[in-house]
Amino acid sequence: MRLPSPFSILKAGIGPSSSHTLGPCLAALDFRRILDGRGLPEGRLRVRLMGSLALTGRGHLTDLAVAAGLAGFDPEKEQRETLRSVNKETARLGRITAGSRTFLFEPEKDVVFDLAARDIPHPNTLAFSVVDSAGATVLEEMYRSVGGGHVLGGGFPAPADGLGEKPSMGAIVDLCLGDGMDLADFALKRLSDEGLSEEETFGRLHGLWEVMADAVDRGLNAEGLLPGTLMLERRASELYRDCQRGIRHYGLFSRDVTLPALYAIAVAEENASGGRVVTAPTCGSAGVLPAVLMMLKERFRLPERKILEALLSAAVVGGIVVENASIAGAEVGCQGEVGVASAMAAAAAVHCLDGSVPQAEAAAETALEHHLGLTCDPVGGLVQIPCIERNAVGAVTALNAANLALLGSGRHAISFDAAVTAMKQVGADMNCKYKETAQGGLAALSQRAEKPD
Ligand code: SF4
Secondary structure, three states: OOOOOHHHHOOEEEOOOHHHHHHHHHHHHHHHHHHHHHOOOOOEEEEEEEOHHHHHOOOOOHHHHHHHHHOOOOOOOOOOOOHHHHHHHHHHHOEEEEOOEEEEOOHHHHEEEEOOOOOOOOOOEEEEEEEOOOOOEEEEEEEEEEEOOEEEEOOOOOOOOOOOOOOOHHHHHHHHHHHOOOHHHHHHHHHHHOOOOHHHHHHHHHHHHHHHHHHHHHHHHOOOEOOOOOOOEOOHHHHHHHHHHOOOOHHHOOHHHHHHHHHHHHHHHHHHOOOEEEOOOOOOOOOHHHHHHHHHHHHHOOOHHHHHHHHHHHHHHHHHHHHHOOOOHHHHOHHHOHHHHHHHHHHHHHHHOOOOHHHHHHHHHHHHHOOOOOOEOOHHHOOOOOHHHHHHHHHHHHHHHHHHHHHOOOOOOOOHHHHHHHHHHHHHHOOHHHEOOOOOHHHHHOOOOOOOO
16 A cells, blocks of 8 residues: 655644745756756756745745755754755855856846746746856756655656555554554554664654644743734734733633644644744644644653654545645645645544544544635745644644544445545646635735745
């Protein structure tokens, strides 16, 4: 069965967008490796951003991401440097050195938002090229950033279409019930079959959980304006402080509802400011899963092992969607981002509370079903409105879905696989202006046009 590794669904990276920031940065890093091995004449580097990357790339920091990747910034590993600091240095130098070659590169001039590009292979397409001193293109590589930081083209592995059977939740549930496993055991067994020891698996999961928990913590303590033209104030820290002191309307909902919403806002604000988060399944939706797990960990004093297993359960859910539909807002709208994040978190919550595999499926299905049709209409092309609050709502929906599933036997009328198929269909039918173009919905109503910050 062709199910992506949990570590390709959950990846540490930089915000604000896995498809528009992380993926393009990884593509640039890949092109840099290609440059290094080609023995090319020295020339000028050019980057062309097309489709949704051209329309919303400035707000999603795509231009900074590609320039940083070309300069050697690794978004999955880098802890200290930020996109902005790397770019400042690149802009100052006006060139990039890759291996033994130096290329002219001025980000302001050489990264082009190509709004006229047509017939592109994917809504998130980008091309890197080297132009010699006579103006001739001597090398060009085209990439597609297909969501969740996954990239196709260049040196990335080709899609496994046709190789192996597509995963289905139905088949996985049957396997689990037959072998007395839960979704986490199932994922663990697959990793072990691929040669990863349990110790290595949990070591890597621990690292991811640390990044998630840090993002919650940083978000709850940070203040000031988010970057970009909307001039939005960060609010997680103030709301959290007030909630702790019992100020405002804290009495209306229990802490079990309020805290995950605030944790999700904290991570989403970190993401919006270009901070370090874990794709779950994307950066734009990175607040949902940690928020749910953090609340459950605190509320039920769960051991870390339980949380790490819950991450595996969540990754199984995300992997099924990646293989059968999409997690890119530019392909299927926000149902594929926050909707899938909510489904992942719902299954993870059921695992945390010792629910059964059918209950985990029911929870994931309920969460996804009630996000069907959700558009992606980021105001100003920034991952802020509606994205930040949408993470909070997605987290609470996940808990609601888990709660309903745990109250029942796990029997449900619509299967998770059917919900995924419906999501794909709805995404295909959705007007393009609602798919991360900032041309429809809330984005179209906003008077604030996207401008470079
Ligand atoms: S609206 Fe949803 S899909 Fe679109 S950028 Fe925001 S979080 Fe991502």
